[in-house]
Amino acid sequence: xxxxxxxxxxxxxxxxxxxxxxxxxxxxxxxxxxxxxxxxxxxxxxxxxxxxxxxxxxxxxxxxxxxxxxxxxxxxxxxxxxxxxxxxxxxxxxxxxxxxxxxxxxxxxxxxxxxxxxxxxxxxxxxxxxxxxxxxxxxxxxxx
Amino acid sequence: xxxxxxxxxxxxxxxxxxxxxxxxxxxxxxxxxxxxxxxxxxxxxxxxxxxxxxxxxxxxxxxxxxxxxxxxxxxxxxxxxxxxxxxxxxxxxxxxxxxxxxxxxxxxxxxxxxxxxxxxxxxxxxxxxxxxxxxxxxxxxxxx
DNA sequence: ATAGTATAGGACATTGTTATCCTTTATTAT
DNA sequence: ATAATAAAGGATAACAATGTCCTATACTAT
Numbered sequence: 008x009x010x011x012x013x014x015x016x017x018x019x020x021x022x023x024x025x026x027x028x029x030x031x032x033x034x035x036x037x038x039x040x041x042x043x044x045x046x047x048x049x050x051x052x053x054x055x056x057x058x059x060x061x062x063x064x065x066x067x068x069x070x071x072x073x074x075x076x077x078x079x080x081x082x083x084x085x086x087x088x089x090x091x092x093x094x095x096x097x098x099x100x101x102x103x104x105x106x107x108x109x110x111x112x113x114x115x116x117x118x119x120x121x122x123x124x125x126x127x128x129x130x131x132x133x134x135x136x137x138x139x140x141x142x143x144x145x146x147x148x149x150x151x
Numbered sequence: 152x153x154x155x156x157x158x159x160x161x162x163x164x165x166x167x168x169x170x171x172x173x174x175x176x177x178x179x180x181x182x183x184x185x186x187x188x189x190x191x192x193x194x195x196x197x198x199x200x201x202x203x204x205x206x207x208x209x210x211x212x213x214x215x216x217x218x219x220x221x222x223x224x225x226x227x228x229x230x231x232x233x234x235x236x237x238x239x240x241x242x243x244x245x246x247x248x249x250x251x252x253x254x255x256x257x258x259x260x261x262x263x264x265x266x267x268x269x270x271x272x273x274x275x276x277x278x279x280x281x282x283x284x285x286x287x288x289x290x291x292x293x294x295x
Numbered sequence: 296a297t298a299g300t301a302t303a304g305g306a307c308a309t310t311g312t313t314a315t316c317c318t319t320t321a322t323t324a325t
Numbered sequence: 326a327t328a329a330t331a332a333a334g335g336a337t338a339a340c341a342a343t344g345t346c347c348t349a350t351a352c353t354a355t
Contacts, residue, residue, distance in 0.1 A: 008152065008239060011313065014246035021257060034331065048314050054333060067322025068330045083258070095152060102158035103292070113165060113281035113290040114227070117272045124268060128261045137257035146257040148247070155343065178301065192344050198303060211352025212300045296355105303350070310343070320333070325326105 013090040016052050017083050018042040018148055020062065023072050024079055024138035032071030042148060052090075059089050079135035087129055096126050157234040160196050161227050162186040162292055164206065167216050168223055168282035176215030186292060196234075203233050223279035231273055240270050 009017075022041050026033040035053065039046035053072055056062035061081055064072045087095065099106035100118040108115075140146035153161075166185050170177040179197065183190040197216055200206035205225055208216050231239065243250035244262040252259075284290035 008242075008244060009246075011246060014244075017258075018245050018247075036331090045314055047316075050332075051314090051334090057332090064332060065322075066320070066330085066332045067324095069323065070321085070331050072332085098152075100152060100158075101162050101292075102153075102155060103162075105291075110291045111289075112292065113284050114161075114272070114276055115290065117276065121265065121268055121272055124265055128258070128265055132258055132261065140257050145255075146259065147249075147254045148245075148256065176301095180301095189344055191346075194302075195304090195344090201302090208302060209352075210300085210302045210350075211354095213353065214301050214351085216302085298353105298355085300353080301351085303348100305348085306346080308343100308345070310341100312341075313339080315338070316336080318333100318335080321331085323328100323330075325328085 008095075009087060010091050012048075012052055013087055015042065015044045015049055016056060016086050016090055019044070019049055019053060020056070020074070020081075020086060020134050021137050021141065021148060023062070024074055024134050025141060027074040027079070028135075028138070032065060032069070032073045034071045038072065056086070056089070061085060061089065074134065079133070079138075081134050082130050083132040083134075083137075084126060084129035096122060152239075153231060154235050156192075156196055157231055159186065159188045159193055160200060160230050160234055163188070163193055163197060164200070164218070164225075164230060164278050165281050165285065165292060167206070168218055168278050169285060171218040171223070172279075172282070176209060176213070176217045178215045182216065199234070200230070205229060205233065218278065223277070223282075225278050226274050227276040227278075227281075228270060228273035240266060 019038050019042055022038055023033055035046055035050045038044070038053070039049050042049070053062060053064070057064045057072075061078060062072055063075060063078065064070070099112055100114040101112045103112050106112040106115055137146070141148060163182050163186055166182055167177055179190055179194045182188070182197070183193050186193070197206060197208070201208045201216075205222060206216055207219060207222065208214070243256055244258040245256045247256050250256040250259055281290070285292060
């Protein structure tokens with residue numbers, strides 16, 4: 008459904024959210040360890056998130072990644088759109104370039120509903136809210 | 152959502168269905184042209200579909216690909232499962248290996264509904280039925 | 296039987312994604 | 326100022342997905 012890059016990104020954002028709520032910053036090394044992602048690879052991804060304003064960072068000792076109030080309100084939809092583009096929200100299930108309401112592919116009418124549901128799901132999946140689920144043990148990011 | 156391979160496969164199956172209803176067979180060349188897919192690539196895909204009994208073929212002159220009554224009743228779900236596997240139906244949105252009802256990821260509860268809807272959509276999208284939509288000009292596979 | 300045609304299948308090329316290595320830059324604490 | 330630390334960023338490697346080339350095999354028509 009999503010690229011691996013995108014999966015890592017969302018997981019990282021949720022993890023960082025937990026640290027940020029305590030007012031702290033977190034290093035790539037710790038993030039990589041906690042979300043089970045390759046360190047150098049997640050580094051690139053976080054860089055990209057920073058460049059696009061979804062995440063904040065500070066260099067040097069005591070530095071690291073963190074989220075502010077605004078960023079905690081961002082949703083998975085923003086992350087997916089940034090990393091995987093909006094093909095998932097707008098593209099044709101059969102990969103046709105011309106598929107539309109007027110010239111629908113044989114899956115179009117069913118698929119547009121699914122697409123919309125996915126978008127709604129992601130739009131509602133705010134980073135801060137998802138992190139809260141971890142705190143309450145109603146959701147998990149890592150094997151125990 | 153689906154791999155390109157899978158998109159081609161579904162499109163090809165729908166096209167072949169139309170020919171098969173007229174009792175004829177169709178060559179790779181024609182399929183490739185009609186569904187806008189690279190000839191040699193779609194050849195491999197059709198081979199795979201044949202090997203797994205979703206499609207029939209005959210070599211030699213007057214040969215080609217075709218579908219029987221049974222195959223026309225197959226759904227997109229079968230094709231997707233064969234080519235992309237069932238990760239889409241069963242996998243975790245965030246790529247976690249341990250995500251489950253007991254240890255859900257933060258997206259699990261919303262995602263499982265979406266996953267199910269996708270499966271239902273694909274299960275209902277039978278090859279023969281989709282082909283009929285083309286005949287009635289209620290759906291299209293190719294730019295005009 | 297033979298020539299021609301169409302799929303089967305092995306090998307390889309290209310491209311995109313995922314992952315790693317190493318140097319540079321910014322920041323902090325001393 | 327200096328050393329230590331953490332992210333930024335360029336380059337490259339490994340791997341998978343996509344696409345192409347060429348030969349072998351099966352079948353048909355003559």
